[in-house]
Amino acid sequence: MVVFPHAVEAVPRVDVDQPDPDRAADAGESVDERRPLVDLFGDLRTSRSGLSEREAARRLVVYGPNTLSRRTGRRWPRELLGQFTQPLAILLALAAVLAWFGGSPALAVAVVAVILLNAGFAFVQEMQAERAVEALAAFLPSTTSVLRDGVRSEIAARDLVPGDILIIAEGDRVCADARIIDGSLVLDLSALTGESMPATRSAGPADAGTSLLEAPDLVFCGTTCTGGEASTVVTRTGMHTELGRIAALSQRVSTERSPLEQQVRRATWIIAVVAVIVGVLFLPVGVWAGLGWAAAISFSIGLIVANVPEGLLPTITLALAAGVRDLARRGAVVKRLSAVETLGSTTVICTDKTGTLTENRMRVTQLWLPGAEYDTTTTTTVDDTRAKALAATAAACTTAQPPTEAQTAGSGDPTELALLRLAEELHVAVTPAGRDAARRAVFHFDAHLKRMSTVDEDAGTLVIRTKGALETVLPCCDQVLDPQGRLQPLDDGIRLDLQHTLDRYAARGLRVLAVAARTLDHGQHVPTDRQQAESGLTLLGLVAMVDPPRAGVAAAVAAAHRAGIRIHVITGDYGPTAAEIARQVGLGHEGRRIVAGDELDRLTDSELDTILAGGDEIVFARVSPEAKLRICEALRAQGETVAMTGDGVNDAPALRHADIGVAMGRSGTDVAREAATMVLTDDNFATIVVAVDAGRRVFANVRKFVLYIFAHAVPEVVPFLIFALSGGAIPLPLTVLQILAIDLGTETLPALALGREPAEPGLMDRPPRPRAAGVIDRALLVRAWLLLGGVSAVLVMGGYLFTLWRAGWHPGDPTGAGTPLHHAYLQATTITFAGIVACQIGTAFAARTDRASLFTIGLFTNRFLLWGIAFELVFTAAVIYTPPLQDIFGTAAVSPAQLAIIAPFPVVVWGVDELVRWARRRAV
Ligand SMILES: Nc1ncnc2c1ncn2[C@@H]1O[C@H](COP(=O)(O)OP(=O)(O)OP(=O)(O)O)[C@@H](O)[C@H]1O
Numbered sequence: 003m004v005v006f007p008h009a010v011e012a013v014p015r016v017d018v019d020q021p022d023p024d025r026a027a028d029a030g031e032s033v034d035e036r037r038p039l040v041d042l043f044g045d046l047r048t049s050r051s052g053l054s055e056r057e058a059a060r061r062l063v064v065y066g067p068n069t070l071s072r073r074t075g076r077r078w079p080r081e082l083l084g085q086f087t088q089p090l091a092i093l094l095a096l097a098a099v100l101a102w103f104g105g106s107p108a109l110a111v112a113v114v115a116v117i118l119l120n121a122g123f124a125f126v127q128e129m130q131a132e133r134a135v136e137a138l139a140a141f142l143p144s145t146t147s148v149l150r151d152g153v154r155s156e157i158a159a160r161d162l163v164p165g166d167i168l169i170i171a172e173g174d175r176v177c178a179d180a181r182i183i184d185g186s187l188v189l190d191l192s193a194l195t196g197e198s199m200p201a202t203r204s205a206g207p208a209d210a211g212t213s214l215l216e217a218p219d220l221v222f223c224g225t226t227c228t229g230g231e232a233s234t235v236v237t238r239t240g241m242h243t244e245l246g247r248i249a250a251l252s253q254r255v256s257t258e259r260s261p262l263e264q265q266v267r268r269a270t271w272i273i274a275v276v277a278v279i280v281g282v283l284f285l286p287v288g289v290w291a292g293l294g295w296a297a298a299i300s301f302s303i304g305l306i307v308a309n310v311p312e313g314l315l316p317t318i319t320l321a322l323a324a325g326v327r328d329l330a331r332r333g334a335v336v337k338r339l340s341a342v343e344t345l346g347s348t349t350v351i352c353t354d355k356t357g358t359l360t361e362n363r364m365r366v367t368q369l370w371l372p373g374a375e376y377d378t379t380t381t382t383t384v385d386d387t388r389a390k391a392l393a394a395t396a397a398a399c400t401t402a403q404p405p406t407e408a409q410t411a412g413s414g415d416p417t418e419l420a421l422l423r424l425a426e427e428l429h430v431a432v433t434p435a436g437r438d439a440a441r442r443a444v445f446h447f448d449a450h451l452k453r454m455s456t457v458d459e460d461a462g463t464l465v466i467r468t469k470g471a472l473e474t475v476l477p478c479c480d481q482v483l484d485p486q487g488r489l490q491p492l493d494d495g496i497r498l499d500l501q502h503t504l505d506r507y508a509a510r511g512l513r514v515l516a517v518a519a520r521t522l523d524h525g526q527h528v529p530t531d532r533q534q535a536e537s538g539l540t541l542l543g544l545v546a547m548v549d550p551p552r553a554g555v556a557a558a559v560a561a562a563h564r565a566g567i568r569i570h571v572i573t574g575d576y577g578p579t580a581a582e583i584a585r586q587v588g589l590g591h592e593g594r595r596i597v598a599g600d601e602l603d604r605l606t607d608s609e610l611d612t613i614l615a616g617g618d619e620i621v622f623a624r625v626s627p628e629a630k631l632r633i634c635e636a637l638r639a640q641g642e643t644v645a646m647t648g649d650g651v652n653d654a655p656a657l658r659h660a661d662i663g664v665a666m667g668r669s670g671t672d673v674a675r676e677a678a679t680m681v682l683t684d685d686n687f688a689t690i691v692v693a694v695d696a697g698r699r700v701f702a703n704v705r706k707f708v709l710y711i712f713a714h715a716v717p718e719v720v721p722f723l724i725f726a727l728s729g730g731a732i733p734l735p736l737t738v739l740q741i742l743a744i745d746l747g748t749e750t751l752p753a754l755a756l757g758r759e760p761a762e763p764g765l766m767d768r769p770p771r772p773r774a775a776g777v778i779d780r781a782l783l784v785r786a787w788l789l790l791g792g793v794s795a796v797l798v799m800g801g802y803l804f805t806l807w808r809a810g811w812h813p814g815d816p817t818g819a820g821t822p823l824h825h826a827y828l829q830a831t832t833i834t835f836a837g838i839v840a841c842q843i844g845t846a847f848a849a850r851t852d853r854a855s856l857f858t859i860g861l862f863t864n865r866f867l868l869w870g871i872a873f874e875l876v877f878t879a880a881v882i883y884t885p886p887l888q889d890i891f892g893t894a895a896v897s898p899a900q901l902a903i904i905a906p907f908p909v910v911v912w913g914v915d916e917l918v919r920w921a922r923r924r925a926v
Contacts, residue, residue: 033164035181035220035237042181048165048235050183052149061163068162068178068239070246081128085121090274090310094120097303104299108890112742113307119746124316130323144672146177149233154403156413164236170221171231172446173651173671178236179243182206182219185232189225190673191215200228215244226673228651231446262343262704262777266318269778270311277309284722292730301722304738308718308745311711318704321757325700333684334693335667341679344661345645345697348567349770350637351690352630352646352660355573355580356513357416357669358687359587360549364420368512368546369393370503372496373485378427388483390430392543396517397425397432399456399467401444404434415447417513420547421469442528445535449574449652450626453478455536457528464522466535471576471624472504472544475516479541489540503544508578511586512546551587558688559588565694566769570620572630572646577623584621593618599625602632610636627652634660643773645690649674664690699761702852704777707756709786710842710849714749716791717798717838724799731813733827735802737892740835740881747877748839751870752846758866762851763858785915790848793914794841794907801837801903805830828894832882835893837904839878843871844911853919856912 102110144159149167186204223243281302288298325342402414447454453470518539529535577596646660649670654677657663665678721735809826817827
């Protein structure tokens with residue numbers, strides 16, 4: 003259920019208190035958003051202080067939730083039909099037609115069953131995968147800021163109703179159509195109009211001449227705010243918005259094919275072509291070996307059907323979807339299935355510091371003033387008027403909302419919350435209402451300037467208050483307050499003192515803010531020019547705050563290092579502060595380097611490449627968000643797979659450009675969340691490493707079932723080869739329907755179960771897989787076809803020949819119906835069939851690990867596999883021992899002594915593979 007178009011509600015709504023759509027539509031249609039504001043307020047029965055909670059609740063029932071709903075009901079028949087028009091399904095259908103007219107109706111029916119089962123299976127899996135991704139929206143609740151009962155509060159965006167006063171600020175995604183009543187905004191309208199240039203919208207007289215989307219004071223759902231702040235009155239919500247109307251409703255989570263799926267699709271095709279060639283070639287050989295044409299055709303069809311790996315793709319899609327679901331539970335919401343596999347090959351993580359490596363819960367611990375210093379954690383009372391003025395000024399220069407009973411954590415920038423708390427501790431508390439009432443202008447925090455300023459009226463005079471990074475505030479100051487409260491010029495001695503203090507605090511990992519102020523002369527106007535306002539200030543002092551590393555980050559960093567992943571920090575904070583935090587969490591254990599923003603700007607591209615190619619982990623400090631894009635590009639050009647975090651509007655290009663853009667679910671902006679591939683619902687760095695782990699596991703599991711499915715082809719094909727090569731002297735060891743029984747009945751569940759295998763030990767102790775490395779490589783094919791398949795084929799053929807030989811058969815003896823050896827022949831083919839099943843069980847256990855021994859993960863740790871094997875055994879027993887199935891599949895009951903021949907097969911197949919893995923482990 004979503005409010006924004008990036009994900010759209012997939013399930014038809016069936017709420018009992020569902021509003022009458024016609025009524026709601028009427029209500030939504032009847033407002034003319036371009037009427038003069040007073041009239042619009044009248045029409046919407048609202049005012050500048052917003053609706054009451056009660057009225058809002060009532061309107062929610064009338065208008066319905068502010069969501070875009072998509073009708074899914076009618077989509078599925080087309081998707082199901084699509085499964086039958088897949089090239090592989092058409093190939094099989096051709097085979098069925100051939101079988102029918104070739105005189106093998108039973109085979110034709112069986113092939114049609116294969117087609118139906120496969121299509122149904124693929125359909126269900128794809129629907130599940132899609133639902134998994136769409137359901138993720140629930141993990142990303144969107145909130146929005148409104149005035150209700152005159153108080154600003156955060157509500158779920160889906161609860162927004164017409165008449166609400168909605169406050170839109172930089173980074174927000176506009177989640178309803180609204181008219182601006184105060185302030186101005188820079189908007190990105192590209193989602194709605196395709197226009198990539200940002201547009202400015204501000205309060206003003208309504209203009210009836212322009213088109214709705216171009217109206218200077220209207221904003222629309224689906225656009226994003228890239229700058230400014232404004233109050234607006236909501237005119238339309240949900241399906242009544244322009245976005246709802248234009249029905250950009252088909253917008254869905256991107257379902258483009260992942261590289262993994264593309265690779266497997268290609269491999270599937272190659273194998274299908276090989277299967278067809280082998281099948282067609284078998285035709286003349288079969289006739290030559292003594293089969294009639296009809297039997298030869300049916301066998302070649304059987305060979306084709308058996309070897310076309312039609313179930314592979316949907317199984318992979320499902321494994322990726324299971325990975326997506328698992329990640330969402332663990333705090334990482336990914337927006338594309340393909341992201342799961344990209345995560346697994348991540349080689350570099352570029353992370354910001356505040357809030358990702360650290361808790362983002364700041365607390366002021368130090369105050370510095372010319373000639374005085376206080377440790378606020380040990381000093382119980384600070385009795386210094388200059389210190390109090392410092393704290394009061396810093397707290398007044400904020401926009402954050404301190405904690406209230408309703409919102410115990412407060413809202414806004416944690417740096418500012420720490421300053422509000424400091425003022426309270428020093429008994430100079432600033433109330434948000436008083437602060438906002440005195441406010442005449444704000445020069446917002448700017449990520450490039452790294453400072454912010456406010457102009458406030460204080461006892462009839464205007465005061466400019468500035469806070470920010472020392473190196474950006476200092477050039478705006480030309481004096482300080484000395485210990486006696488007199489103004490002193492900022493001389494070299496004080497500058498040196500300030501620098502020493504800054505470095506001392508930074509070495510402890512503290513974030514340092516300089517605070518300055520200036521009182522305007524009587525009669526001076528509120529300055530509109532930022533540069534002019536932020537000049538001639540008096541420096542009051544420094545405040546330093548701790549923001550401790552998050553629990554678990556150090557362990558995650560160590561895990562990432564073991565997994566061969568390098569981590570660079572890209573932060574707006576001061577270099578030594580960031581470097582100390584980096585040290586505390588274990589970054590740069592093999593070399594750490596600080597590159598400051600201005601140094602980075604001076605570096606040529608090749609110099610940057612050289613630095614990045616070295617083994618150091620780098621702290622890029624005081625960098626602008628734009629520099630993230632440059633670093634990301636440089637890393638990708640070196641062939642790295644980059645995961646990049648970001649939370650601001652300006653981070654969006656870098657997030658889009660990285661292989662995995664990671665945004666913060668809690669603290670980030672909507673714009674960053676929109677641009678990212680993965681959103682961390684807990685904002686925690688450790689979750690990125692968890693996601694990499696999950697990505698690796700999903701990739702490894704896909705290899706496991708590909709191995710398993712490929713391996714069984716050999717014991718199925720070899721019997722045919724032996725029959726053909728012997729010129730019919732060795733009778734066919736396997737019937738066509740037995741092959742289909744294996745393909746349809748016994749193979750599928752264990753393959754699916756392998757997709758749910760827990761991570762193999764040591765998976766995160768290996769270097770990342772190269773981006774170009776395919777899921778199906780030579781090593782996998784050798785292991786599947788030569789090792790597991792080869793051993794199985796030898797065993798199965800051995801069992802078959804041994805059974806025949808024990809019954810007194812010699813090569814060339816007739817075994818057809820009515821001959822004395824016929825029953826023994828049926829038993830021997832049954833042994834081939836059961837032998838392949840036994841070898842599959844061994845293969846499944848072998849495939850569970852790629853390098854490790856099965857004993858290290860435990861024999862019974864994959865319950866799904868055990869159930870799959872149990873089903874496989876029951877199915878096989880039914881085929882062998884129930885008379886109707888015996889007739890269909892051409893089997894005969896076998897004695898316990900005969901079964902004893904195949905009983906050790908699983909252990910032999912698995913044992914040989916275990917030995918090879920052991921030898922490989924020793925070789926490294
Ligand atoms: N609300 C604020 N008002 C004034 N100055 C601020 C404020 N927040 C941060 N600063 C200053 O700007 C600098 C950079 O802050 P910014 O928020 O860009 O970086 P950051 O949050 O530490 O970085 P990141 O999250 O990327 O690790 C800080 O070191 C501080 O000096």
